[in-house]
Amino acid sequence: MRELTVDLGERSYPIYIGEGLLQEAPSFFEKHGISKKSPLLIISDDKVAPHYLEPLANALSAAGFQPSTAIVSSGESSKSLAVLEDLVTHALKAGLDRKSAIVALGGGVVGDLAGFVAASYMRGVKFIQIPTTILAHDSSVGGKVAVNHPLAKNIIGAFHQPEMVLYDLNTLQTLPPRDVRAGLSEVVKHGFIWDDAFVQWCDENSERLLALDPEALGYALYKGCSVKAAVVSKDERENDLRAILNLGHTIGHALEAVAGYGELLHGEAISIGMIGSAKLGLRYGAPEDVYTTTKRVLAKCGLPVKLPEHFDVDAIMEAMMHDKKFSESTMIFVVPTAIGEVEIKKDVPASWVREIVEELKQEAG
Amino acid sequence: MRELTVDLGERSYPIYIGEGLLQEAPSFFEKHGISKKSPLLIISDDKVAPHYLEPLANALSAAGFQPSTAIVSSGESSKSLAVLEDLVTHALKAGLDRKSAIVALGGGVVGDLAGFVAASYMRGVKFIQIPTTILAHDSSVGGKVAVNHPLAKNIIGAFHQPEMVLYDLNTLQTLPPRDVRAGLSEVVKHGFIWDDAFVQWCDENSERLLALDPEALGYALYKGCSVKAAVVSKDERENDLRAILNLGHTIGHALEAVAGYGELLHGEAISIGMIGSAKLGLRYGAPEDVYTTTKRVLAKCGLPVKLPEHFDVDAIMEAMMHDKKFSESTMIFVVPTAIGEVEIKKDVPASWVREIVEELKQEAG
Ligand SMILES: NC(=O)c1ccc[n+]([C@@H]2O[C@H](COP(=O)([O-])OP(=O)(O)OC[C@H]3O[C@@H](n4cnc5c(N)ncnc54)[C@H](O)[C@@H]3O)[C@@H](O)[C@H]2O)c1
Ligand SMILES: NC(=O)c1ccc[n+]([C@@H]2O[C@H](COP(=O)([O-])OP(=O)(O)OC[C@H]3O[C@@H](n4cnc5c(N)ncnc54)[C@H](O)[C@@H]3O)[C@@H](O)[C@H]2O)c1
Ligand SMILES: [Zn+2]
Ligand SMILES: [Zn+2]
Numbered sequence: 001m002r003e004l005t006v007d008l009g010e011r012s013y014p015i016y017i018g019e020g021l022l023q024e025a026p027s028f029f030e031k032h033g034i035s036k037k038s039p040l041l042i043i044s045d046d047k048v049a050p051h052y053l054e055p056l057a058n059a060l061s062a063a064g065f066q067p068s069t070a071i072v073s074s075g076e077s078s079k080s081l082a083v084l085e086d087l088v089t090h091a092l093k094a095g096l097d098r099k100s101a102i103v104a105l106g107g108g109v110v111g112d113l114a115g116f117v118a119a120s121y122m123r124g125v126k127f128i129q130i131p132t133t134i135l136a137h138d139s140s141v142g143g144k145v146a147v148n149h150p151l152a153k154n155i156i157g158a159f160h161q162p163e164m165v166l167y168d169l170n171t172l173q174t175l176p177p178r179d180v181r182a183g184l185s186e187v188v189k190h191g192f193i194w195d196d197a198f199v200q201w202c203d204e205n206s207e208r209l210l211a212l213d214p215e216a217l218g219y220a221l222y223k224g225c226s227v228k229a230a231v232v233s234k235d236e237r238e239n240d241l242r243a244i245l246n247l248g249h250t251i252g253h254a255l256e257a258v259a260g261y262g263e264l265l266h267g268e269a270i271s272i273g274m275i276g277s278a279k280l281g282l283r284y285g286a287p288e289d290v291y292t293t294t295k296r297v298l299a300k301c302g303l304p305v306k307l308p309e310h311f312d313v314d315a316i317m318e319a320m321m322h323d324k325k326f327s328e329s330t331m332i333f334v335v336p337t338a339i340g341e342v343e344i345k346k347d348v349p350a351s352w353v354r355e356i357v358e359e360l361k362q363e364a365g
Numbered sequence: 366m367r368e369l370t371v372d373l374g375e376r377s378y379p380i381y382i383g384e385g386l387l388q389e390a391p392s393f394f395e396k397h398g399i400s401k402k403s404p405l406l407i408i409s410d411d412k413v414a415p416h417y418l419e420p421l422a423n424a425l426s427a428a429g430f431q432p433s434t435a436i437v438s439s440g441e442s443s444k445s446l447a448v449l450e451d452l453v454t455h456a457l458k459a460g461l462d463r464k465s466a467i468v469a470l471g472g473g474v475v476g477d478l479a480g481f482v483a484a485s486y487m488r489g490v491k492f493i494q495i496p497t498t499i500l501a502h503d504s505s506v507g508g509k510v511a512v513n514h515p516l517a518k519n520i521i522g523a524f525h526q527p528e529m530v531l532y533d534l535n536t537l538q539t540l541p542p543r544d545v546r547a548g549l550s551e552v553v554k555h556g557f558i559w560d561d562a563f564v565q566w567c568d569e570n571s572e573r574l575l576a577l578d579p580e581a582l583g584y585a586l587y588k589g590c591s592v593k594a595a596v597v598s599k600d601e602r603e604n605d606l607r608a609i610l611n612l613g614h615t616i617g618h619a620l621e622a623v624a625g626y627g628e629l630l631h632g633e634a635i636s637i638g639m640i641g642s643a644k645l646g647l648r649y650g651a652p653e654d655v656y657t658t659t660k661r662v663l664a665k666c667g668l669p670v671k672l673p674e675h676f677d678v679d680a681i682m683e684a685m686m687h688d689k690k691f692s693e694s695t696m697i698f699v700v701p702t703a704i705g706e707v708e709i710k711k712d713v714p715a716s717w718v719r720e721i722v723e724e725l726k727q728e729a730g
Contacts, residue, residue, distance in 0.1 A: 092517055149453050155486065158488055
């Protein structure tokens with residue numbers, strides 16, 4: 001088992017990564033002082049629950065905890081105030097009080113949703129994350145929790161740090177392959193913003209990752225979480241440093257906004273976005289291998305590196321302008337300067353960005 | 366103008382109390398660094414807005430701020446997730462960003478609602494309170510914000526401290542007399558838990574308060590806020606000390622739960638509850654004048670001190686037991702031991718409480 005600490009003063013918490021942690025959950029709960037007198041609420045979704053909810057709830061019951069459970073529909077649409085209200089109904093009916101804890105068993109959707117329930121129920125109760133996707137390594141660090149509004153994603157939320165994160169690598173075995181690849185996109189991103197040795201490791205171990213080799217997965221998630229933890233420890237509330245986590249996200253978000261429903265997963269959009277950022281890096285004089293390595297590693301992880309022909313460049317530019325309220329002619333971008341190093345460029349010519357988005361359609365991919 | 370500071374370390378904030386502060390809002394906003402580049406959202410209700418919204422918005426616009434406005438229905442039912450979602454729509458359409466502020470112009474309902482919008486919009490933006498009721502002196506200190514759930518009041522919320530509180534005494538002139546009296550109930554409560562000299566002052570100045578004399582009102586709100594600020598400064602997140610603020614509330618909440626809709630305002634229920642607590646005090650050996658003074662001062666403020674005959678004692682007992690999950694035979698109560706002093710008694714016999722609730726119907730009132 002690997003362990004790391006997200007260092008946030010009195011809100012610090014550990015992330016445990018290993019095989020079989022679901023079965024060992026009761027001893028972790030005991031170690032972290034989770035109450036047996038107050039009921040717990042485990043929140044999961046209808047794709048994760050059939051595999052893992054009963055084993056977890058049974059293990060906790062057997063150890064004297066009082067788990068109750070709630071299952072939401074799989075997918076982004078569960079991150080809504082309506083579902084939040086339902087979950088509060090569950091919590092009230094199960095008798096959760098100020099000393100209760102809310103447990104998220106699922107991917108980033110369940111984590112964000114359950115985390116906001118924990119942040120707001122009785123103005124804040126304890127929160128425990130049991131992530132079941134690779135992408136959720138990202139959401140398990142930093143304490144950002146939220147639901148969506150019909151007009152904007154993640155716009156209603158809080159910062160609410162968990163008591164601990166229990167990452168059971170065995171749960172990843174049932175993850176659909178496309179979600180495996182999309183999750184790796186953020187893992188690789190954490191390498192590119194911070195750690196060239198880890199980029200090289202990803203370059204050499206992509207096949208083991210795609211095959212869900214537990215030892216490789218455990219290491220990659222440990223490294224990914226460590227990078228994010230290092231960044232947020234220095235900048236809990238999203239000021240300057242934290243912005244580097246957005247590598248690939250300015251173009252990526254615009255692609256998600258413009259794509260048809262379900263066409264691009266977040267990690268896929270970010271992958272194409274990172275190629276764009278690497279190309280921008282070249283214009284600022286970064287060595288050629290920043291770009292070639294970015295492209296090679298993402299491609300090895302089975303991620304898209306080329307913008308599909310039918311995407312409309314005007315629409316993408318407009319989505320970026322709207323999203324970030326850039327000025328007419330310049331934009332802000334996270335740009336790689338070397339492998340494992342990025343800089344924030346505050347006056348990137350919008351004309352460059354347009355050219356690069358067009359070039360992304362021409363990528364060999 | 367009076368000024369006090371709610372002392373909460375880096376979340377400390379000032380409360381300004383005086384006449385005509387609404388017109389002076391722009392200079393206070395400037396002093397506290399509220400952005401003129403980012404839009405503001407002023408939230409009010411449909412009884413307050415006709416009097417005060419336009420003057421406030423116009424003053425802010427004239428000074429170069431960018432206020433937008435949203436008006437909710439007056440009354441407790443606006444404290445809902447549905448209304449929160451509507452307000453977020455307003456905020457998004459008005460273009461509020463991370464540097465924007467949300468302004469509550471109204472009573473405790475608008476304060477709690479707008480405060481939770483501010484706490485959760487983009488995971489937290491600045492919040493400014495402009496209270497227009499006497500009761501809101503209570504909600505303007507302590508940072509508790511929340512909306513209701515169909516099954517429970519104030520159950521979804523956050524702790525979110527305002528940047529400042531601007532209490533314009535002139536706005537209180539239009540407050541309906543029944544709300545004036547109900548607000549005085551919590552003012553008087555703050556005297557009884559902390560400050561015997563202030564109790565005496567209330568005893569001598571109740572007529573001026575009921576007549577909305579600005580000098581008397583300003584002093585009373587200053588004292589009420591000061592007591593609450595002293596308590597929450599020592600105990601921001603509701604542990605032991607903060608419990609003393611619940612004087613009169615255990616019985617009071619039960620009365621609200623049992624009463625027909627609109628029959629008792631919160632302050633009225635608390636008034637009867639405080640009489641009950643004073644009677645409990647006598648059983649624990651407090652001097653007789655704790656009870657006689659409590660009763661005299663509340664009666665002078667035009668508040669009910671007698672439980673109406675038709676209330677069902679069994680139902681009240683059940684509501685208390687349910688609300689607080691007391692054990693079968695003992696209850697926890699805030700009990701006055703002298704004027705301006707209370708103690709928390711952890712094993713009050715439930716039989717005493719029942720007897721006292723019955724006696725409350727016999728009070729001369
Ligand atoms: N809070 C943050 O800092 C942060 C960071 C990144 C992403 N996010 C959020 O995370 C969400 C995306 O996360 P995600 O990709 O994990 O999405 P997800 O939770 O929707 O999971 C992806 C899919 O896999 C299924 N699934 C999950 N685990 C499974 C398992 N072990 N076996 C079988 N199926 C499984 C889910 O039901 C879903 O259909 C987005 O809402 C995004 O906004 C948040
Ligand atoms: N957050 C806290 O710490 C805290 C503490 C106490 C109470 N509260 C909350 O406060 C709420 C009660 O507050 P309230 O009594 O101020 O209720 P309120 O906001 O509903 O105001 C009472 C009535 O007076 C009207 N009104 C307000 N100001 C007016 C004015 N100047 N002129 C004319 N009409 C005016 C309102 O429209 C309403 O009809 C409850 O929801 C309660 O939960 C919160
Ligand atoms: Zn991302
Ligand atoms: Zn009260």
